[in-house]
Amino acid sequence: MCKFLCITIIGLYTLLYVSCNPKRTEGNFVMPTKKNKGVVENFKKACFFVSSQKEIDSLKKVSKIDIELPTNREIEQVRQITDFIGLPQNFGIYKGNIRNAMAVVINGKRIIIFRKDLLRRIDRAGGSEYWSSMFILAHEIGHHLSNHFSTDSPNSKDTELEADFFAGSVLCRLGASLEETIKPVSFGFLTTSLDHNNHPDKKSRVAMITNAWNSTNFQLNNTFAVPPPPPDDDIDFGTQSIFTQEDFHLMHDDLLNNIIENKSYYELEGIITRIHYNDSRYFNSPNNIQEIQVEITKDNTGFYENKEGGVKIGTRILVQVPTGEEMCHACILNYLSILVRGRKIRFKTYIFGSGLDSYMFYLEKLKR
Ligand SMILES: [Zn+2]
Structure with missing residues (x-):
């Protein structure tokens, strides 16, 4: 053997x-x-x-x-x-x-x-x-x-x-x-x-x-430019926020519940500059987007102890996005239509691991 x-x-x-x-x-x-x-x-x-x-x-x-x-x-x-x-x-x-x-x-x-x-x-x-x-x-x-x-x-x-x-x-x-x-x-x-x-x-x-x-x-x-706004930038998507606090309580995720209750997350705004896809042949999920790259335009996070904290405006960060397995069909369509290059978004994310990884749990479409 x-x-x-x-x-x-x-x-x-x-x-x-x-x-x-x-x-x-x-x-x-x-x-x-x-x-x-x-x-x-x-x-x-x-x-x-x-x-x-x-x-x-x-x-x-x-x-x-x-x-x-x-x-x-x-x-x-x-x-x-x-x-x-x-x-x-x-x-x-x-x-x-x-x-x-x-x-x-x-x-x-x-x-x-x-x-x-x-x-x-x-x-x-x-x-x-x-x-x-x-x-x-x-x-x-x-x-x-x-x-x-x-x-x-x-x-x-x-x-x-x-x-x-x-x-x-x-x-x-x-x-x-x-x-x-x-x-x-x-x-x-x-x-x-x-x-x-x-x-x-x-x-x-x-x-x-x-x-x-x-x-x-x-x-x-x-080194590439920020993409222009997508063609549907002016369209009202209806329910624009994808995840609410309540959604995550329903998921019984203790880690996320703690993060949300303690408000120990970042609330950021920015423009999606890149989309990273899974190889869908190996990852069979409703959403084959694995993570997005966002150029940060605003940091609304409130927990910094001093003015030096937070994410620097103009930096690009990688954010993992939910697989969508727990979403309804209409929610998935809405969610995927927001995750488009050039889209301006507001999102909440927490940082885990070595501080290089970030996971999104709230998403909202903004007009450019
Ligand atoms: Zn060779």
């Missing part, structure tokens, strides 16, 4: 290091069908995700890869990445008899091949392993989009780090945390440095991915 577990764990985390094999002279591509396997062989330039130098050496002998059509689930995963960067999904993506994943160009056709059970196995492991498979795909797409195959030397440390930077930025946009983003590179079973040949070592890869994630996260949170 232990042996099986160990093999499984090692298998899951062999997603380390990238190798580009030496130039070859020709390329041949046979498209697979539902019934028959296709083939990729004699390719000139390719980049592999591999786990060890031994594997890099063995890949140099690879000249023929059997390929199969991907599942709809796998096609959808690639499309999520290309959608976020505004590109058509015009890569050939196939399953193949390789260890992890590879990018290759044959006769001008951009191709990504991944191990048959790579995405399925990773997804089955659950949690952030979903992001590991997305990272590998984004890294390989990064090689294609950065035009690395048009040069004579696509296999340099610089091109590998460029593909890592791209993948780190894309995963941040898709909603992965920094920890989830660096996991496929930082959490491998290999602990020794592979900093030779043309392959960057683990430390510089983690640093590059962290840099990409942080700078993208900063851009997303701070």
